[in-house]
Amino acid sequence: MIRPATDDDADAVTTIVKTAFEGYIPRMGVAPIPMVMDYRAAIAAGKVWVAGDPIAGLVLLEDEPDSLLLDVLAVSPDAQGRGIGAALLAFTEAEARARGFDRITLYTNAAMTENIAYYPRHGYVETGRETVEDRHRVFFRKDLT
Known part of the structure; x- marks a missing residue:
């Protein structure tokens, strides 16, 4: 079950x-951006959806x-490998279509080699790289048309 997150889920x-992201700190030398985001504010803005009961993953x-x-x-490390990430990607596609988009974009850090391998298995194409x-x-795109 995927549902909008509530303040109780923050x-x-x-x-x-x-x-999910702390293992990347040694590779990157810095905390990944998702680790420093304000999820309470993102939830209040209606931008976060959660999967599972108890919650095992989110977008x-x-x-x-x-x-x-x-x-x-x-996805919680305890829940990885059970299809939760794939379900969240399918939800994201449906949500994109419902919002009138025919494309999904994302980016990940080059040190997150698992992600760089994961997204192409789900139809995403690498579109570029940059250092900020x-x-x-590493940027990816999936066209839904």
């Missing part, structure tokens, strides 16, 4: 993001001018 969402989605941005996808300060970003 602590669980923050914990899942922390545990944070942002409307962009020409696409739906998959800003954060996180100390972060090396």
